[in-house]
Amino acid sequence: MIVKAVFSVTALSGVLAGLLVIADKYLADYGECKIDINDGSKTLKVKGGSSLLSSLAREKIFLPSACGGRGTCGYCKCKVTDGVGPLLPTELPLLDEAEKAKQIRVGCQVKVKKDIKIVIPEELFYIKEFQAEVEKLEDLTYDIKLLRMKLLDPTEITFKAGQYAQLYTKPYGKVKDVVSRAYSMASPPSTKNYIDLMVRLVPEGICTTWVHQHLNVGEKVKVVAPVGDFYVREGEGEMIMVAGGSGMAPLASMLNDIAEHPVNRPITYFFGAVTKRDLFYLDEMRELEQRIPNFRFVPALSKPAPEDEWQGETGLITAPLENHLKGRDTSKVQAYMCGSPGMINACVNVLTKNGVDRKNIFFDPFA
Ligand SMILES: Cc1cc2nc3c(=O)[nH]c(=O)nc-3n(C[C@H](O)[C@H](O)[C@H](O)COP(=O)(O)OP(=O)(O)OC[C@H]3O[C@@H](n4cnc5c(N)ncnc54)[C@H](O)[C@@H]3O)c2cc1C
Ligand code: FES
Structure with missing residues (x-):
């Protein structure tokens, strides 16, 4: 009896709260x-x-x-x-x-x-809305697409490598609402008239499903950019970069920017993937190793498949990161990381345990 009464009161309050929200939305x-x-x-x-x-x-x-x-x-x-x-x-x-x-x-x-x-x-007054046209939409891996958008109005963007754009979807299928999501810009700031994004498909995800399954080359899209405070800071010490999956995007932008404007600092980039089919941009990274003095790219596979015939680093990305840091003077090291919050938290622990100042660790968790 008491349970029934409590249930009725709770249900009634829920209905009243709902009615108030609707009244506020449509009548007030x-x-x-x-x-x-x-x-x-x-x-x-x-x-x-x-x-x-x-x-x-x-x-x-x-x-x-x-x-x-x-x-x-x-x-x-x-x-x-x-x-x-x-x-x-x-x-x-x-x-x-x-x-x-x-x-x-x-x-x-x-x-x-x-x-x-x-x-x-x-x-914030410098963040603008851009009308753009999809110029390229190509597979980087089985679940990551490169989306290139040519800027139509305004036709040029100024941003810092590492910042992100907010991409607006259009209604599709059963999704009636327009949503916006953050995607780091993968192109360097020197390419002012287009923006590249790397979009990883999230199963059931509204925006990523739209990009992967509904968006077409030639279509007009809306983006708001540049946003965020993930960019390279002044410094003299080594730059350590860590990413997984589409976390490659802002770091590719930073590295291409550094190739154009040398910084004269050692840079080591640890890129984590599960198997070889999750790796991409290897040729681009090898080319950057030629263009940037003292830059090393270290891919690591956590579960290489037998057919991968993988000769490189294995294990979670924290393993080669820890090996690299051990015994070094890390007082001037700066770290830049992008990817899942779990990977970032684990790397922050490894970095701070090995003497990297928390103030010198910068990241954008893709959550
Ligand atoms: C600053 C910033 C930069 C980002 N840059 C990139 C980028 O360059 N490339 C990129 O691919 N993504 C990036 N993201 C993530 C991106 O903004 C979206 O969160 C992601 O693409 C999912 O959007 P969605 O609309 O498809 O999924 P939603 O419809 O928002 O989510 C669907 C379901 O999936 C879960 N979910 C949401 N995101 C993830 C995820 N990443 N992994 C697993 N489950 C998830 C949600 O909890 C929800 O249950 C970035 C995020 C931030 C905050
Ligand atoms: S936009 Fe307000 S919490 Fe995300």
């Missing part, structure tokens, strides 16, 4: 609201009711967003000094105490319902 009219940016340096007038992320995007100001507004990546955080209510339950997992104290909010979760004031870094 918040009229025109002002968004004051950086103490009056810019003021936008927007229709109230949408998230801060999408309200700004409609005005062509782009907060970083890797998850496309699903409230999972935390990239869209920004300081809101006035005009929003208390923290929402959906923001709490993404904010630490220091951020809460500094009035940081999650841009895709807070809604603009009255005049608000925000503070954002100046560099």
Whole structure:
């Protein structure tokens, strides 16, 4: 009896909460609201009711967003000094105490319902929306495609090697919504009129299924770029790079940029794959070894198949990384990593255990 009553109350609260969300979405009219940016340096007038992320995007100001507004990546955080209510339950997992104290909010979760004031870094004003055309779509491996997009409007991009682009999908099949996802730019900054991405198919993934199975050469697409703070920092010590799968993308961009603008530092790049069929860009890396003095590319297979006849490094990528670091002076080493969060965490442990300063470790987890 008690269980039944508790169940009924819970179900009723759920229905009421759902009705409130629907009423807020379709019936509430918040009229025109002002968004004051950086103490009056810019003021936008927007229709109230949408998230801060999408309200700004409609005005062509782009907060970083890797998850496309699903409230999972935390990239869209920004300081809101006035005009929003208390923290929402959906923001709490993404904010630490220091951020809460500094009035940081999650841009895709807070809604603009009255005049608000925000503070954002100046560099966000340089993120632009591009109309582009698919120029090339080719297999790098059985599950990674190279997507080349020629920029149509604007026709050129300026970015730092390592930064990413937000790619917007189109509705297909049963997927009716447009989503955006983050993809690191694989082309170097010198190729200003196109962007290369390396997209690994995630089973059931909305954007990667679209790219792999629905997108065609010649089609028009929308991208927002450049985004992110993953790029090569000044320094004198060795650069260690680690990647797996499509994590190759930003590192290929960085290495091609370094080949064009030499840095005079040793560079060692550890690339992890399972079997030989997961390896790609080997010729490109061998060519870069010729062009960049003191650059070494070290591919490692965790489970080489017998037919691979693999002579190179074996084991998880942490094994050759650890061997390389052991006994070295790592005080000036900088590390740049891209790939799965699991691989990155394991490598951060190996690097710090071997004396690399945590401040000198930079990464973009592809989550
Ligand atoms: C800064 C940044 C740069 C990135 N750069 C690249 C890149 O260069 N190339 C690239 O291929 N990807 C990259 N990613 C990942 C990319 O943004 C997407 O998350 C990924 O492609 C999945 O998108 P989707 O829409 O196909 O899957 P979704 O529809 O978002 O997800 C479908 C399901 O798969 C799970 N899932 C999501 N991502 C992964 C994953 N990577 N592996 C396993 N399961 C997953 C989700 O939890 C969900 O259950 C990057 C991510 C970030 C944050
Ligand atoms: S866009 Fe990912 S959490 Fe807001």
